[in-house]
Amino acid sequence: MRVCLLGATGSIGSAVLRTLIGRGHEIVALARSYPSTTILRQAGATVLRGDLARPEDWVGRIAGVDAVVHMACDFDSPMAEIDRHLLDTLLSALARSGPKARFVYTGGCWLFGPTGGTSATEESRFAPLPAFAWMVPNLQRVLASPEVDGLVVHPGMVHGGDGGVFRRFARDAAEGRAVRVTGSEAVRWPLVHCDDLAELYALVLEHAIPGSSWLGVANDGVPVGRIARAIAGGKDPEVVSAGTMAAELGEWARGYAMDQCLSGAKARQQLGWAPRHTDPETDVLAFRP
Numbered sequence: 001m002r003v004c005l006l007g008a009t010g011s012i013g014s015a016v017l018r019t020l021i022g023r024g025h026e027i028v029a030l031a032r033s034y035p036s037t038t039i040l041r042q043a044g045a046t047v048l049r050g051d052l053a054r055p056e057d058w059v060g061r062i063a064g065v066d067a068v069v070h071m072a073c074d075f076d077s078p079m080a081e082i083d084r085h086l087l088d089t090l091l092s093a094l095a096r097s098g099p100k101a102r103f104v105y106t107g108g109c110w111l112f113g114p115t116g117g118t119s120a121t122e123e124s125r126f127a128p129l130p131a132f133a134w135m136v137p138n139l140q141r142v143l144a145s146p147e148v149d150g151l152v153v154h155p156g157m158v159h160g161g162d163g164g165v166f167r168r169f170a171r172d173a174a175e176g177r178a179v180r181v182t183g184s185e186a187v188r189w190p191l192v193h194c195d196d197l198a199e200l201y202a203l204v205l206e207h208a209i210p211g212s213s214w215l216g217v218a219n220d221g222v223p224v225g226r227i228a229r230a231i232a233g234g235k236d237p238e239v240v241s242a243g244t245m246a247a248e249l250g251e252w253a254r255g256y257a258m259d260q261c262l263s264g265a266k267a268r269q270q271l272g273w274a275p276r277h278t279d280p281e282t283d284v285l286a287f288r289p
């Protein structure tokens with residue numbers, strides 16, 4: 001397939017780019033800067049220079065693609081407006097430009113809210129973290145879109161690669177501080193390694209029924225304290241409040257305190273997804289100082 005990737009230099013996107021190229025797909029990838037252009041070219045993509053916030057500048061150049069995979073986000077920008085404008089422009093342009101394209105939209109685990117003891121599934125009701133509430137109408141729009149064959153992947157908390165969600169833990173440990181966890185050591189995160197998640201994106205892109213959603217989760221819910229201790233060589237983590245993290249990083253960082261269990265069983269059963277990284281405590285040893 002000829003596939004356009006948005007966000008192909010990110011934690012998720014860079015793994016998806018590698019995986020799709022490895023599976024023989026032809027990739028056109030959006031880049032807003034010279035460094036991103038260089039990275040994408042070296043990875044084997046054709047580069048489309050442009051900004052997510054100004055899709056009218058570049059949509060004309062992806063006419064006729066078979067699919068778009070949207071994994072781009074910038075927490076420092078007004079993403080609600082940017083994403084709505086992107087969908088307004090992109091979906092109608094794709095509808096005009098050739099055979100119906102597949103469109104994979106990235107949601108996320110924080111749209112499902114705290115789950116209690118039972119793992120949430122694709123059928124569970126949304127209860128989004130307020131900072132991400134804008135994503136819900138956008139993904140619902142993609143799934144119901146007459147213009148494209150819409151699909152949604154909801155990643156769990158992504159690790160691997162450059163550290164992903166544990167990069168901050170690794171930096172604390174490397175700088176000789178206690179690793180900081182938000183809310184409590186017992187807060188559980190649904191986890192997925194970026195390479196496993198990328199395989200799921202490929203399966204969804206190639207095989208999933210239009211209108212379907214998929215949870216990309218390999219470990220339903222792992223207490224963050226266990227990961228913090230693994231990275232810190234057994235040392236006690238420091239517990240900080242969600243308010244402290246929000247003040248430091250932005251309101252979105254309250255998600256770090258969300259206690260969740262999510263299930264990736266549907267993708268395993270229906271798409272044959274087989275995540276290989278199922279022992280995150282061992283994986284993160286690579287990030288020990």
Ligand SMILES: NC(=O)c1ccc[n+]([C@@H]2O[C@H](COP(=O)([O-])OP(=O)(O)OC[C@H]3O[C@@H](n4cnc5c(N)ncnc54)[C@H](OP(=O)(O)O)[C@@H]3O)[C@@H](O)[C@H]2O)c1
Pocket residue numbers: 006007008009010011012013030031032033036050051052053071072073074106107108109110154155156157158159164165
């Ligand atoms: N990582 C996780 O654990 C996780 C979990 C659940 C859901 N998600 C969701 O998955 C999506 C991707 O997450 P991520 O962690 O991979 O993000 P990331 O590492 O921050 O990457 C964001 C990507 O978007 C691109 N981008 C941002 N603003 C852009 C703009 N104005 N124009 C063009 N490109 C732009 C960045 O390109 P540059 O090279 O130019 O920076 C980068 O490739 C987000 O919607 C996030 O909420 C992530």
